[in-house]
Amino acid sequence: MKLPESVKILLLGSGGRESALAWKIARSPRVAALFIAPGNAGTAAYGTNVDLNPNNFGTVKQFILTNNINLVVVGPEEPLVKGLQDYIREDSEIYHVPVIGPSMLGAKLEGSKDFAKGFMARHGIPTADYKTFTKETVEEGFRLLESLRPPYVLKADGLAAGKGVLILGSLPEAKSELENILGGKFGAAGNTVVIEQYLEGIECSVFVATDGKNFRLLPVAKDYKRIGEGDTGPNTGGMGAVSPVPFADDVFMGKVRTRIVEPTVEGLAREKIDYRGFIFIGLMNVGGEPYVIEYNVRLGDPETEAILPLIESDMVELFESMAFGNLDSYWLEISPKYSVTVMCVAGGYPGDYQKGDEITGLDQAAAGTETLIFQAGTAKSGLKTVTNGGRVLSVTSLGETLEEALAKSYAAIDRIEYRGKYCRRDIGQDLAHCKD
Numbered sequence: 001m002k003l004p005e006s007v008k009i010l011l012l013g014s015g016g017r018e019s020a021l022a023w024k025i026a027r028s029p030r031v032a033a034l035f036i037a038p039g040n041a042g043t044a045a046y047g048t049n050v051d052l053n054p055n056n057f058g059t060v061k062q063f064i065l066t067n068n069i070n071l072v073v074v075g076p077e078e079p080l081v082k083g084l085q086d087y088i089r090e091d092s093e094i095y096h097v098p099v100i101g102p103s104m105l106g107a108k109l110e111g112s113k114d115f116a117k118g119f120m121a122r123h124g125i126p127t128a129d130y131k132t133f134t135k136e137t138v139e140e141g142f143r144l145l146e147s148l149r150p151p152y153v154l155k156a157d158g159l160a161a162g163k164g165v166l167i168l169g170s171l172p173e174a175k176s177e178l179e180n181i182l183g184g185k186f187g188a189a190g191n192t193v194v195i196e197q198y199l200e201g202i203e204c205s206v207f208v209a210t211d212g213k214n215f216r217l218l219p220v221a222k223d224y225k226r227i228g229e230g231d232t233g234p235n236t237g238g239m240g241a242v243s244p245v246p247f248a249d250d251v252f253m254g255k256v257r258t259r260i261v262e263p264t265v266e267g268l269a270r271e272k273i274d275y276r277g278f279i280f281i282g283l284m285n286v287g288g289e290p291y292v293i294e295y296n297v298r299l300g301d302p303e304t305e306a307i308l309p310l311i312e313s314d315m316v317e318l319f320e321s322m323a324f325g326n327l328d329s330y331w332l333e334i335s336p337k338y339s340v341t342v343m344c345v346a347g348g349y350p351g352d353y354q355k356g357d358e359i360t361g362l363d364q365a366a367a368g369t370e371t372l373i374f375q376a377g378t379a380k381s382g383l384k385t386v387t388n389g390g391r392v393l394s395v396t397s398l399g400e401t402l403e404e405a406l407a408k409s410y411a412a413i414d415r416i417e418y419r420g421k422y423c424r425r426d427i428g429q430d431l432a433h434c435k436d
């Protein structure tokens, strides 16, 4: 089975990740049409934006039928956790349209921390020790906390807009937060709470493309989550990313492959989970040994903006191999360069921030360079591009060294202006000393 020679693609999502996906997809000679729903002001440069909510499955179906879509690519996790892949698979009119993204059961790897931990336990995949609690067993939860040393890690089981993980420094705080989460702090997402062992180390993001039985490893990235330099202050959706990661060398990645990626893909096959999509494995490197912190069932943001420009092979052919079980014969070509993404956010983010400020300098910022601007929270206001979200745009550059890539991204950022523009100036600095 193959896709038609000329493919009509519907890409769901609206962030910087989808801008990078749209950019990469549009470079394929196989693309006859690319629709991005809902997209942002930047994605309109790579295809046609469509005002459609990815979580409204009925309108997704109508769009597929009306526009003879041959392939659906799902950017964010929410439609997958809600069962979009299953909805399409089970509909007599659109079941034949392949979806890049797992079934609802597969999406539980991200949608339920308890499911993910159970999956790892069943398949011997290294992760922090854990126990799961509900309102009924809160007293046992307290006792477990009393037996542990700080810091304490509490995780709401369900999707909590990226806020469901709490790391607490004292026992009273940990106990009271356990009560708060079980009491509804994160809504139903916190009806079940995972308490797990704290892992000390350095994190990286491993991206796996799978067809359910074979896999390919995409470039490894490291993201920068906190708003402040030196990784301080509140968590954000991501302030930047670097790829590849110097400490994820052949020895470390050999362990990742045999201890984590192979058992994960084999586990999916053994449990008959329909998974044709990306697995994003958040890993902790604990003294050279990899442990899984979390699974996500999508690509990362802003990691996608850093890794896709390093992929030299054709994206539509990657999707085709994933959709039809032929990944074993797909040749994934990766550039040997460094890639760096710096996110520019709105002043005040991740707290309150303004929208609607004009952005200038976009055309000049990257002209004639190896730099790419992937818009995220942007919109059009007449002919102007204006801010429309907390994470406004990301600036990706490639270079022979990390320093070269960083210098290019910061030079481009200096040419872009909008009120309250902020970016972290220390992206990649913690890795710069371990360059090769």
Ligand code: AMP
Residues within 6 Å of the ligand: 128, 153, 162, 163, 164, 165, 167, 196, 197, 198, 199, 200, 203, 282, 293, 294
């Ligand atoms: P998540 O929302 O699942 O991405 O988790 C947020 C962050 O919490 C992760 O990126 C880690 O930095 C941290 N974290 C999660 N689990 C642990 C753990 N067991 N030990 C140490 N840090 C953790």
Ligand code: GLY
Residues within 6 Å of the ligand: 223, 237, 238, 296, 299, 300, 301, 302, 303
């Ligand atoms: N960069 C982390 C995420 O996409 O969840």
